[in-house]
Amino acid sequence: MSEPSSQTRLLGSAEAPPSVSEGSSQSGLLAPAATVSARAAEVNEGPSGFRVIGTRPIRHDGEDKVRGRAKYGADYALAGMLHGKVLRSPHAHARIKSINTEKAAQYPGVFAVLTGANLPEVKGAMAQVGELVVNTHYLSLNIMARDKVLYDGHAVAAVAAINRHVAEEALALIEVEYEVLTPVMTAEAAMRPDAAVLLPELRQMRMASRVDPGKLEGPDEPGNVAGHIQFQRGDLAAGFKAADFVVEREYHTEAVHQGYIEPQNALAAWDADDHVTIYCSTQGSFNVRTLTAAVLTMPEGRIRVVPAEIGGGFGGKTTVYLEPLAVLLAKKAGRPVKMVMTRAEVLRATGPTSGTRFRVKIGVNRDGRITAAEVWMAYEAGAFPGSPFAPAAMTTLAPYNIENLQIDAFDVVVNRPKVAAYRAPGSPASAFACEAALSELAEYAGIDPIEFRLRNAAREGLPMPAGPPFKKIGFVETLAAMRDGEHYSSKLSGKCRGRGVAAGFWFNGGLQSSADVNIHTDGTVSVVTGSVDIGGSRAAMAMIAAEVLGVPVRDVRPMVADTDAIGHNDVTGGSRITLATGLAVFNAAHDALRELKLRAARLWDKTPEEVEFDAGVFRARGNGVPPLALSQVAAKLIATGGPVTGRASLNAGAVGAVGNAFAVVCVDVEVDPDTGKVRILRATIAQDVGRAIHPSYVEGQMQGALAQGVGWALNEEYYYDDRGVLRNSGLLDYRMPTCLDLPMLETLIVEVPNPGHPLGVRGVGEVGIVPPMAAVAEAIYQAVGVRMTELPMTPAKVLKAILEKRAGEGESAAAS
Amino acid sequence: MAIVVVPALLRKLTDGVERVPVTGRNLGQVIEDLERQFPGFREQLVQNGEMKPSIAVSIDGEMGTGGLLDRVKDSSEIFFIPAIGGG
Numbered sequence: 007m008s009e010p011s012s013q014t015r016l017l018g019s020a021e022a023p024p025s026v027s028e029g030s031s032q033s034g035l036l037a038p039a040a041t042v043s044a045r046a047a048e049v050n051e052g053p054s055g056f057r058v059i060g061t062r063p064i065r066h067d068g069e070d071k072v073r074g075r076a077k078y079g080a081d082y083a084l085a086g087m088l089h090g091k092v093l094r095s096p097h098a099h100a101r102i103k104s105i106n107t108e109k110a111a112q113y114p115g116v117f118a119v120l121t122g123a124n125l126p127e128v129k130g131a132m133a134q135v136g137e138l139v140v141n142t143h144y145l146s147l148n149i150m151a152r153d154k155v156l157y158d159g160h161a162v163a164a165v166a167a168i169n170r171h172v173a174e175e176a177l178a179l180i181e182v183e184y185e186v187l188t189p190v191m192t193a194e195a196a197m198r199p200d201a202a203v204l205l206p207e208l209r210q211m212r213m214a215s216r217v218d219p220g221k222l223e224g225p226d227e228p229g230n231v232a233g234h235i236q237f238q239r240g241d242l243a244a245g246f247k248a249a250d251f252v253v254e255r256e257y258h259t260e261a262v263h264q265g266y267i268e269p270q271n272a273l274a275a276w277d278a279d280d281h282v283t284i285y286c287s288t289q290g291s292f293n294v295r296t297l298t299a300a301v302l303t304m305p306e307g308r309i310r311v312v313p314a315e316i317g318g319g320f321g322g323k324t325t326v327y328l329e330p331l332a333v334l335l336a337k338k339a340g341r342p343v344k345m346v347m348t349r350a351e352v353l354r355a356t357g358p359t360s361g362t363r364f365r366v367k368i369g370v371n372r373d374g375r376i377t378a379a380e381v382w383m384a385y386e387a388g389a390f391p392g393s394p395f396a397p398a399a400m401t402t403l404a405p406y407n408i409e410n411l412q413i414d415a416f417d418v419v420v421n422r423p424k425v426a427a428y429r430a431p432g433s434p435a436s437a438f439a440c441e442a443a444l445s446e447l448a449e450y451a452g453i454d455p456i457e458f459r460l461r462n463a464a465r466e467g468l469p470m471p472a473g474p475p476f477k478k479i480g481f482v483e484t485l486a487a488m489r490d491g492e493h494y495s496s497k498l499s500g501k502c503r504g505r506g507v508a509a510g511f512w513f514n515g516g517l518q519s520s521a522d523v524n525i526h527t528d529g530t531v532s533v534v535t536g537s538v539d540i541g542g543s544r545a546a547m548a549m550i551a552a553e554v555l556g557v558p559v560r561d562v563r564p565m566v567a568d569t570d571a572i573g574h575n576d577v578t579g580g581s582r583i584t585l586a587t588g589l590a591v592f593n594a595a596h597d598a599l600r601e602l603k604l605r606a607a608r609l610w611d612k613t614p615e616e617v618e619f620d621a622g623v624f625r626a627r628g629n630g631v632p633p634l635a636l637s638q639v640a641a642k643l644i645a646t647g648g649p650v651t652g653r654a655s656l657n658a659g660a661v662g663a664v665g666n667a668f669a670v671v672c673v674d675v676e677v678d679p680d681t682g683k684v685r686i687l688r689a690t691i692a693q694d695v696g697r698a699i700h701p702s703y704v705e706g707q708m709q710g711a712l713a714q715g716v717g718w719a720l721n722e723e724y725y726y727d728d729r730g731v732l733r734n735s736g737l738l739d740y741r742m743p744t745c746l747d748l749p750m751l752e753t754l755i756v757e758v759p760n761p762g763h764p765l766g767v768r769g770v771g772e773v774g775i776v777p778p779m780a781a782v783a784e785a786i787y788q789a790v791g792v793r794m795t796e797l798p799m800t801p802a803k804v805l806k807a808i809l810e811k812r813a814g815e816g817e818s819a820a821a822s
Numbered sequence: 823m824a825i826v827v828v829p830a831l832l833r834k835l836t837d838g839v840e841r842v843p844v845t846g847r848n849l850g851q852v853i854e855d856l857e858r859q860f861p862g863f864r865e866q867l868v869q870n871g872e873m874k875p876s877i878a879v880s881i882d883g884e885m886g887t888g889g890l891l892d893r894v895k896d897s898s899e900i901f902f903i904p905a906i907g908g909g
Contacts, residue, residue: 139875235904238830239840396904412830472903473827474880516885657887 057621058553059765062702065545066564067315079271079287079314080346087273088117090328090335090345091173093163093180094355095155098189098421098730099202102153102162102182109179110165115172118338119180120164120331122152126303140325142300144390148424149301149330155184156204156389157423158731159354161327166335166343189421189730193363193384196230196418203228204389204419210234232391233417235399237471245378245410249369251450257364257439259779259797260723261386264359264428265714265742268317269352274332275342282333283310289319289538290577291569294329301330309333312568313538320540320714321427324577327356350735357426358724360385360393364439374453374461376444378410379403383436385417388424393417397513398432400472401776403440404511405481405668406462413471421730427579429711430512430772434718434779438797441508441780446793455507455784456489456670464511480694480758480768481668485509487756488670493690502677503687504788509670510776514769515580516658520573521590523551523598523652527644529637530561533594536575537587538566541771542703546584547591549699550765554595556622557636573655581769584699585665585760586658592764598652605646606639665760665768669693671712671777675785682805684720684786686747689778692754696768701755708774709751715778717743723798824898826856832902835860844900849879850890852900867902878903 070076107119128142150161163180167173188202195201210231246252272286288294291311299306316323328345336343347356365382381402385393399415448458463485464470466478488494488507498505522534533551537543544564552559575587599619606624607614616627625633643650658664674687691712698704721741725733734740759766783794792807823843828836836842842859846852857864867877872889879886880901886892894900 234831236830400903472880473829473901474903475883477883659885659887 056553057556058549058559059697059699060701061549062700063545063549063559065542065703066548067539067544071315076315078268078317079273079285082273082285082314082344084273084275084342087342087344088166088168088335088339089170089173090164090166090332090343091170091177092161092331092345092351093177093182094351095151095158095160095162095184096731097155097184097186098158098191098726099187099204100155100184101187102151102155103185104181104183105163106181107163109181110176113167113172113176113179115168116165116176117168117341118166118335118343119176120150120334120338121162122150124334125150125301125330128301128303140297140300141391142297144392144424145297145325146301148390149327157355157421158726159351159423160389161331161355164331164335166339166341190230191420191422191726191730192361193386193416193418193420196420197384197416201230204230204421208232208391208419230419231416232387232419233395235396235415237399237413237473238411239469239473240378240410242378242380242410242412246367246369248371248377250372251447252367252369253443253446253450254367255443255795257366257442257795259362259435259438261358261361261422261425262428262718262722262724263353263740264318264320264322264426265717265722266318266320266322269347269349270323270327270356271344271346272328272332273342273344274329274336276336281308281310282336283312284329284333285312285314286329287314287316287323289316289321289323289540289579291536291538292574293324293577294326295569297326298329298333301326302333310568310570313566316538316540318540319579320429321431321579322357324427324579325357349737353735353740354732355423357388357424359428359431360387360425360435362386362435364436366439366443368440368443368447370447370451372451374448374451374458376406376408376462379408379440380412381436381440382414383416383439385415385432385435386420386422386425387417388422389419390424391417391419393425394427394432396432398436400470401430401433401511401513402436402471404471405459405464405509407464407468408462411471422724422726429714429775430510433510433512433776434715437508437510437776438779438783441510441777442783442793442795445506445508445780445784445787456485456494459509460485476666478758478761479666479668480756481509481511483758484668484670484692484694484756487754488672488690488692491690491692491754493688493752494672498674500676502679502789503674504677504785504790505672505674506781506784506786506788507670507672508777508780508784509668510773512581512667512769512773512776514585514665514667514772515582516586516664517576517580517582518655518657519575519583519587519590520655521547521587521594521653522572523591523594525598525602525640525643525650527640529557529635529640530563531555531557533562533564533591534567534572535564535587535591536567536569536572537583538578540578541707542700543578543583543587545703546588546699550588550591551595554592555599555636556620581667581771581773582658585763585767585769586656588699588765588767589658589763590654590656593654593656594652596652597654598650601650601652602636602639605643605650606634608646609634609639609642664762665696667694667768667770667773669708669773669777671715671774671781673778673781673785675782675789677786677789677804679790679808682801682803682808684782684799684801684804686716686749686782688749688752689716690752690754691774692756693770693774694756694758694768695770696760696763697757697766698755699765699767704755704770705753707771708753708755711772711774712751712778713743713748715775716748716782717741718775719779719782719797719799721798721800824852824894824896824900826852826900826902829902832863832866835863835866846894848890848894849873849881849886849892849900852894853890876904
């Protein structure tokens with residue numbers, strides 16, 4: 007077990023929950039059949055200290071991963087396997103006049119060819135995957151075009167051949183005749199009345215329409231606006247009248263990709279009994295099953311999904327692209343078919359997050375209290391409706407208590423790949439715009455930026471933008487942790503250097519999880535869930551079971567099972583696994599413990615009520631029998647009644663119900679005034695995590711989110727030419743930060759336990775990406791006096807702003 | 823009586839009223855009461871006899887999971903908000 011990282015401090019809540027420390031008190035975890043809330047009360051208010059939780063064991067999958075033994079999707083191979091490749095549109099917007107696949111089908115080594123005509127029609131169908139509602143008609147069109155292509159890279163055909171080279175040669179033989187149409191590439195262009203229409207059947211719907219039919223808003227005419235949501239409270243006019251300072255600005259962010267290192271892949275193999283198994287890289291094996299079944303109009307029960315180890319997802323692997331195609335090709339060919347995307351395909355044809363446009367107007371009074379806020383935003387959905395405009399609206403200015411507020415958010419289709427989720431979808435772009443405006447207002451009011459945020463901070467009981475009140479949250483504590491931390495307190499000196507601070511919010515998810523905890527006769531334990539491990543969650547699951555059962559964590563083996571082998575698990579995403587699947591494991595471990603107590607009672611000829619359990623040892627109340635370790639009871643399972651498996655399945659509540667998360671980021675930058683290049687000197691993230699089950703992996707999530715936020719802030723964007731063709735479809739030109747671009751990222755773990763969870767857990771994976779862009783923008787302003795309102799803040803853009811500022815100052819000097 | 827806080831874009835149906843008192847022991851009954859008071863409300867929220875999957879419900883600060891069967895108390899405060907997803 008390694009020592010805690012030197013850059014991390016574990017900070018207790020200002021409201022004094024128990025801190026994580028070494029210790030052996032188990033009583034809060036051991037009450038059988040207690041309700042979740044009762045357990046929470048016992049743990050949160052009982053004696054401090056856990057035996058395993060809060061420590062840093064080496065992750066169970068770690069050695070395989072560093073030795074190259076871990077099996078990722080592209081590593082899978084089956085006898086007789088073919089390779090599939092996809093033909094993609096070179097046009098951003100075009101009608102398909104004809105497709106001729108005859109030559110490709112006859113090419114030696116080709117076993118199957120598909121076009122959109124081979125996919126069944128799924129008009130008007132909606133699939134529910136977790137809390138996501140997916141329009142499967144549009145999903146099917148995205149997987150393969152029918153009569154129209156809607157972005158550069160849109161799939162139009164696929165082949166399966168003996169190897170990928172033959173497959174690529176066959177693709178070149180497919181003849182597609184296009185009628186090229188005018189592409190519409192931005193929300194601004196798409197919302198113009200004369201814009202070319204992408205989807206003639208689309209109408210603007212109001213309220214929470216995202217992708218399902220809502221109520222028509224406006225005239226019954228085709229357009230590119232798919233949805234509009236509005237939140238409103240108080241009196242905006244009165245609020246702005248009460249303001250002493252008002253900032254009104256427009257902001258713009260470009261689409262960015264999740265940037266996972268492992269491309270999408272899928273291997274499909276049909277059994278003799280007409281069932282198909284899909285091996286793939288995915289964040290949600292049950293999602294893959296549901297969506298593939300929906301797109302191919304086949305029963306879910308005929309599909310088994312085996313999730314491979316995953317090389318990153320960040321939300322981008324919660325949907326399907328290749329899986330239905332691999333299944334169809336395998337069916338046609340009569341052999342397994344494997345498909346692996348290239349990086350160019352990933353960037354051209356899988357969902358990035360939305361480009362956005364914001365108009366922000368915020369007023370504050372002299373005391374630094376926000377008196378009114380009006381925010382208008384348009385989110386690019388890509389080729390089909392479904393941008394994160396709704397969560398964007400619901401997270402806009404959520405960290406703050408604002409009485410007079412109006413938020414309008416629009417979902418707009420454009421000729422770009424259909425967007426997919428990316429870490430706190432919708433929230434980062436909104437935070438960039440709003441936090442930048444707030445920092446500007448703090449300066450006008452002459453108030454320290456953290457103090458300004460503290461004066462307006464959301465607290466328990468105050469309303470979120472969507473209306474429902476916050477439960478117990480840790481925003482104030484997180485701000486205080488940053489304020490009192492060494493970084494913020496330190497002096498920053500040097501030319502062209504500046505510091506910026508920003509905050510962010512994310513709901514976190516609940517949803518459904520299932521877990522089995524198997525007790526083996528040697529006292530070891532296996533923990534089986536269906537939650538793909540994207541961030542070290544397997545280690546957390548093992549630690550939770552070890553904590554409950556009082557066994558060493560090295561004796562607990564966590565496993566991720568396929569969709570036939572475990573009860574339903576919703577997607578790994580939404581920062582929900584340690585919370586929801588962890589809760590299922592916690593409950594399943596207690597379920598196993600209940601049965602083990604019965605076995606101990608049977609061994610002693612006592613009643614279960616006379617059996618006590620603490621730290622892995624069973625004792626009979628009173629005296630008379632020597633205690634038994636769990637391993638000793640396990641050794642007698644056969645004799646006392648047979649195998650013991652604890653089980654639990656649960657719905658931890660819809661997204662927004664459990665353990666909201668807040669993060670605060672502080673960044674120091676140095677700007678080269680001659681090139682506009684921004685260097686990150688130091689960066690710290692403070693985040694309320696509820697309870698850090700494994701602090702190293704919590705830190706990893708915080709650091710990773712911060713790193714992605716820096717890339718989003720400074721470099722990452724899609725370059726499309728005037729034909730709508732992507733020009734930077736590789737990682738050389740789609741510039742993500744590397745280890746050479748960032749200093750060690752410092753973390754401050756704040757723990758305000760979530761009262762809704764027996765271990766106080768809050769989700770940690772996403773919120774860290776919300777603040778960094780605004781923090782970097784403010785730091786640039788403090789360094790060189792220019793306010794950046796567009797992302798990314800590339801050297802060219804920063805230099806342009808510096809030169810414009812100099813020119814303006816020159817004119818002023820000349821005038822005076 | 824329980825209170826439904828009407829989303830901004832639906833206040834056209836309630837003549838601008840934001841907080842509507844309702845009766846009902848579960849969400850289904852509450853929506854029926856809303857429909858009685860403001861015809862047209864039900865179709866905003868319900869589809870094929872179930873809550874629209876794109877709409878989430880908060881009852882007394884807790885997100886509902888039982889759809890139309892979610893229990894409602896006399897003092898409950900109910901919000902209808904968009905369902906969201908994470909990444």
